Amino acid sequence: MKVLLAMSGGVDSSVAGALLLREGHEVVGVTMKLWGGDSDTGCCSVSDVDDARRVAQQLDIDHLVFNFGDDFDTHVVAPYVAAHAAGVTPNPCIECNRHVKFDRLLRRADQLGFDAVATGHHARIGRRPDGTHTLERGADAAKDQSYVVHMLDQDALARTRFPVGHIDKAEVRRLAAELGLRTASKPDSQDVCFITSTGGREAFLGDRIPTRPGRVVDTSGAEVGAVAAVEMVTIGQRRGLGLPGGGPVRYAVDVDVPGATVVVGDEADLRRPSTRVADVVWTGRPVDGEVLVQTSAHGTARPARLDRDDHGVVVHWRTPQRRVAPGQSVVVYDLDDVCVLGGGTAAD
């Protein structure tokens, strides 16, 4: 099979290449240039491209660089900025997977005659007896990334490979060391590639949207603090709300960007019996009824019942759960907590 391997310059995609070659596939590596501005981590820095190219040399495969900067600006950065301006907290890495890695790159791979695209994600793609594909958690529970690739539908799953999803991270590092790959002990990237550690999210957004100071009030409406930029506050946030120290733990339970007001409350005020989900993509057929639902990349999937209506899906939690910040991904798993059934975006 002819496989286009997305190489970030990290250890997972490096080993993915070695595993594909071991299986006898014809492999070409590609690194996507996505972000043209400052970067100190993640997919886009020159040193990461160097690492990817050098690993490709070690594996003796061709290495390409595709410039998808315009797509990244249009589908990831601009919506990220616009969402914050509207008080919504998006996950740009998931939008990059949705629009760039598993759409733009897949289409490019198709056009160039590749049978599949592979990445270094820790997730598994299985096959049911009827021939349909499943998306499953990676073998390493601690590194599982099925949440961030939940948007893959049957068409995409049929053309995608996750070679390291079947092994744990320690094995990935062991294989890399055994093969002498230069990325064997390179630390995992953690952060959004276009946000620098020096400036952070505040500097990035502050350069792009007007931010306004906001009032912080309690659930009775009494003013208890202040924030410098109401656009930066995320539901569930505990720090940076200008509250006096020593009191009970307070969370941002509601953010009203047009009204420049943040409401804080205790954990009970943050809990909700249900969560509305928009823009749902189903892995296979749409589902309802009893499922498990996960609302953050490394969170735990909690029991819930799904109802579908004309506007999307409502998750009715078995026990009330902390409110999910609008814009965050809500991913549905089967009751075995193995297969992704679908996912969308928190909308209330």
Place this chain on the structure above:
Amino acid sequence: MRPVAVDAMLPYLTERYANPSGSHRFAREARRAVDEARDQIAEILGVAPGEVVFTSCGTESDNTVLVNAPGRVVCPAAEHHAVLHPVEAHPDGVVVGTDATGQVDLDRLSDACTPDTAVVSVMAVNNEVGTITDLAAVAAVVRERAPGALLHTDAVQAACWLDLREVAPLVDAMSFSGHKFGGPKGCGVLTVREGVAVPPLISGGGQERERRSGTHNVAGIVAFAAALAETDATRAAERERLTGLRDRLVDGISAQLDGVHETVPRDRKVAGSAHLCFEGIENEALLFLLDQADVCASAASACASGAMEPSHVLAAMGVDRSLAGGALRLSLGSTTTSADVDRAVDVVVDGVAHLRRTAP
């Protein structure tokens, strides 16, 4: 590299491996090789031997005249980055626009030139689209508006195609690079008119009459001269031969595909350059298909990561960004044959047709 250049350099990598700045017999032998190369190069470039400064590359030559310039520096927007970036970084750097062929806009150049302008730099031949600059017209503007300015031309792309003896009298300084005419990489020349002071970019041992320090790249300099001499001797015949091949290439492609734009009219550009913009394709994808079929081409310049950047030259010429995304640059040279051209026509036509058929 041209075989004559390889042959010329090999002895200086082996039995004649001496530093020409030394004071023993082997040093004198190396020194003589550098001096003779300098004479040969000067004659072909239409300058005096004392006006030839050896550098490490065209970029160094360009940077030398621009980086420390004591006053305004001016260049057109379609220059090579080796000129453009130093001008943009200069405290009084001014970048002026071009016309639709990439030729500097003389009115804007005239507006940008002031009495305190130190350097005006206008390339002789554009590296991306092949446009030949009317340097006589540029010189007339610069001499009138900024009589004290040094007029420099990045002639890196011109050595193959233009008789440099005709270019030299128009300007005060010229940049060259060995690898553009079959010489070695890592070997460049800057010519500076006698009596014009250009402060050194690299100082140290005082080589090149204090204009560029650093031990001479003797093998490179000797090979540079050999390649340039062969280029000069064969230039007229090659220009005619490659004009025919270039026309065959472009006509062959255009005859079989719709939506093909010749970026610059052929009578405005050098023979070895074919630059086309294809509607409805992405050149990144096309280059992959060409590479798979052993046709090596380029599209625009690459950034540090190796990613293709949208061409600043095409942007300066006013080419629409989506059409520029379908740009392809095919270069012809001394080793190009008609069989190569026919094969390139087939591969390019197939590639573009495939990408249009499968457009996502």
